Amino acid sequence: MKTFKLDWIILPLLGMLAVLGLWEISSLTWAKDLPTPAKTWEVSRPYLAEPFAKRGEMDQGILRFIWYSLILVAKGYTLALIIGTPIGFMLGLSPTFTKIFDPIIQVLRPVSPLAWFPLGLMLFLSAGRNASELGALFTIAVCSMWPTVLNTAVGVRAIPQDYLNVAKVLKLSRTKTLFKVLIPATLPYMFTGFRLSLGIAWLVIVAVEMLIGRPGIGGFLWQEYNSAIYEHIILCIITIGVVGFILDRLMSLVEKRFKTA
């Protein structure tokens, strides 16, 4: 296709216009409850104009909500990496370990966050006030660690024999082999896993927040649904999408740095 100047900005704008048009038409015709784009903008403005405002527990500026959600995601995601990476390494290094645990992993992997969350709550019931937070962390960690686990394992298995031969010939100790050969050789794969995991963690947080009704972008969304302020639902959806997109971009920047390493 021929490209012209500014096509990188004009073409996406065209796409956006098309979607907005479709949205406008829908809300005027078959989806009468769906607020129009203009109405949505009108009602959402205070949340965007004062992104840090705090008018009440569940009535805060959009960036504040994002911030709460991101903090919880960061905790759960860190936990996922700390648990997932070593498991990935063990799977990659030991065929026996793989034989033992692979079936379990394949069975647990497709379980939805909505199914994990009650288990998380139940596990931390004794924690009292913190139960829902710990349950949320558990859910994020359990759901988002699989891409890290699997990509790390693939990465370890894909290490060229040459590098392993070098480690053998140089008589590297186990720690040296791990830190100077195995980990650097696996890093590109690990970061792919990390990026995918972050995407899932962000998916999970919204679901979990809706369940516990805690301040955050997902909690806000659910509350506004209950109060029938549908404009805010759309605001939240767009916000969640944009934040997820930014997170993914940031991670792929990091990922690129390790590509040729």
Place this chain on the structure above:
Amino acid sequence: MAFLELNNVSKHFGGAPVLKDINLSVARGEFVAIVGFSGAGKTTLISLIAGLLKPAAGTLKLNDLEITGPGPDRGIVFQNYSLLPWLSVFENILLAVESVNPNWSAEKRKDHVEKHIAMVNLTPARDKKPGELSGGMRQRVSVARALAMDPQILLLDEPLSALDALTRATLQDEISRIRAETNKTVVLITNDPDEGIYLADRIIPLTAGPGATLGPSFTVEIPRPRDRKSINHDPHFKQLRREIVEFMLNSKTERHTAITKKLVLPDIEPEDLNLPRTMTGWRKTPIRKGELKEEAVEVKP
């Protein structure tokens, strides 16, 4: 008494034997070159000596001790350099030095590494990553890494085959010089009889595979230092070359077949470090010859 001794060594990878009845004995301080066709099993032979592979039968002894695995007494230069791309030249060599000499002070290790980088004339490239170096430079790093371990024997697997003729000549002289300086025992694998004659004390041809074995050894009686230009006119050189090439071609006439199969030549070409590695785990394009799915090869007498 022989320093390195192989007795009736054979090796197969499941199928037909790659090497069989290999007998070799190398004296301390000797420079032996093994010449063989591509795919004959030269890398397999050197990997056996390095301890990276176990023989199917026979024994390998270094200094009268059975070779059971890799060890710092054998420095190996791989056919594809095998430098760690995430470490600089200095770090690649330091890794070897640290591992062999864990008790040395940091200062001493550093000096030792610098000395070996200087030995292969790479001081200006000290902090470069292997990906930023030319093939010849990478190979020199690889040689420096092997030497820095201060091995008793140096195993060189076609160290110069992937290089252009001019670089090749320069590095041959460098190997020759380093050999003279360090007086190490060397086993050089090569596919070029001239290179073997120029560098070695003794040349042993490896017959064409499968089931390759070592032929008679040819002693090179050309005094050192050898001169690249005049050696070509040396009658002894010419005669040696004729005999060796003749022997190798004869060993090949016995097998006249056309084969079309997946040839696994694991080390034939260095990995191209400049190609991006894809994230999904599957590379779209083969980065080495060995990864090509199929290769048709006509074997002629």
